[in-house]
Amino acid sequence: MYLLIFGPPGAGKGTQSVLIAERLGIKHMSTGDVLRQAVIDGSELGLKAKEIIESGSLVSDDVMIGIIYEALKNNGMKKGFILDGFPRTIKQAAALDVLLSELGYPPIKVINIVVPEVELIKRMLGRGRNDDSEETVRHRLNIFKEQTKPILEHYSKKSKVLNIEGVGSITEINNKIIDILSSKVP
């Protein structure tokens, strides 16, 4: 299975992706995790990304497309993957289309996690990541609405988009996702 998990910051994409990857035996590719690790390692990428992540803005499209290209070339991804945190702009989505077809991947399915904004703010302020201050959280939600949400339209035209209500316990939401992925209904 070749999946993309989509949704606003705080929707639980990371948590759900890890569970889905384990359950389906596919690779979890989180661009946020790659960037956070680069910051810890103090690599060139990490030095570039640190302030951007902390402010809640987006790292440049060219840098992010390069990261995804390297990941998709990796053989470990061939047997299936779930992309988490990418694409976040229309430019990234267009680049992903090209890369997937160039590298011979089959069409992807999009899992769209829908959560009301008040719930997102509550969750993010409660999780204690250092890019989760109130100001940063609002900034990230605005960026999502302006730059990331429009991608959904891009996918609704050409891919299968599975809408999941992301409110409830982690297990409940995970079961809903697994059910819809294994459903024979088109």
Ligand code: AMP
């Ligand atoms: P996440 O863990 O997905 O919430 O990502 C944390 C932060 O990493 C984001 O707020 C961005 O600053 C940066 N980031 C992650 N993925 C991307 C991406 N695809 N494009 C631009 N910035 C990204």
